Amino acid sequence: MKILHVSCSPRGNTSESYRLSRKIIKYLLEREPAAVVVDRVIGAGAIPHIDESYATALGGTRESSAERFPEGTMARSDVLIQELEHSDCVVIGTPMHNFTIPSALKAWVDHIVRVRRTFKATKDGYKGLLGNRPIYVAVSSGGRYSGGLARQPDFLTPYMRTVLGVIGFTDVTFFSVEGSSLGPEAVTEARAGADRALREHFSPSRARLHP
Numbered sequence: 001m002k003i004l005h006v007s008c009s010p011r012g013n014t015s016e017s018y019r020l021s022r023k024i025i026k027y028l029l030e031r032e033p034a035a036v037v038v039d040r041v042i043g044a045g046a047i048p049h050i051d052e053s054y055a056t057a058l059g060g061t062r063e064s065s066a067e068r069f070p071e072g073t074m075a076r077s078d079v080l081i082q083e084l085e086h087s088d089c090v091v092i093g094t095p096m097h098n099f100t101i102p103s104a105l106k107a108w109v110d111h112i113v114r115v116r117r118t119f120k121a122t123k124d125g126y127k128g129l130l131g132n133r134p135i136y137v138a139v140s141s142g143g144r145y146s147g148g149l150a151r152q153p154d155f156l157t158p159y160m161r162t163v164l165g166v167i168g169f170t171d172v173t174f175f176s177v178e179g180s181s182l183g184p185e186a187v188t189e190a191r192a193g194a195d196r197a198l199r200e201h202f203s204p205s206r207a208r209l210h211p
Contacts (some may be wrong), residue, residue: 051073
């Protein structure tokens with residue numbers, strides 16, 4: 001099986017979201033030791049935003065591919081979508097920026113959520129064209145956005161559930177380290193809470209991942 005690891009923090013592997021996403025992958029590998037991890041780094045401008053060729057292609061009435069736009073981001077879109085199609089599980093590590101996803105993750109979303117390729121519009125609404133699979137989202141935030149101590153809104157979680165659902169991914173689970181800017185004690189507490197949530201979720205009695 002293949003695990004696609006999408007990481008988008010500008011701080012790379014020193015970020016809380018990256019550390020948390022690697023913990024998720026560790027649990028997955030304990031279940032499936034032979035699994036292959038495919039790393040897709042999208043932070044710090046690693047992938048471009050969609051360009052004119054992409055917009056032109058989607059402006060038509062039928063699907064266009066990279067064959068017509070070999071020099072534009074349509075080709076990159078094809079690669080990123082194929083990574084999803086070939087994965088059995090996806091782990092996304094992301095910080096929360098201004099209450100929502102960072103622009104790097106939005107760029108990835110714009111590449112993979114593509115009409116007539118990963119979803120289609122019907123009279124009954126959008127229909128995802130990708131088969132469902134487990135999606136794990138590891139979130140880090142400077143403030144707290146969940147629970148009784150929440151002091152800021154959360155537009156990240158509902159957005160990711162909605163946009164991934166459009167392409168067919170409805171099995172989405174979130175883990176978080178919140179309050180990373182509130183001092184060492186808050187970070188330690190948040191990490192411990194995330195570890196407890198991971199242990200509970202991946203306990204043998206709740207095994208959900210199948211090759």
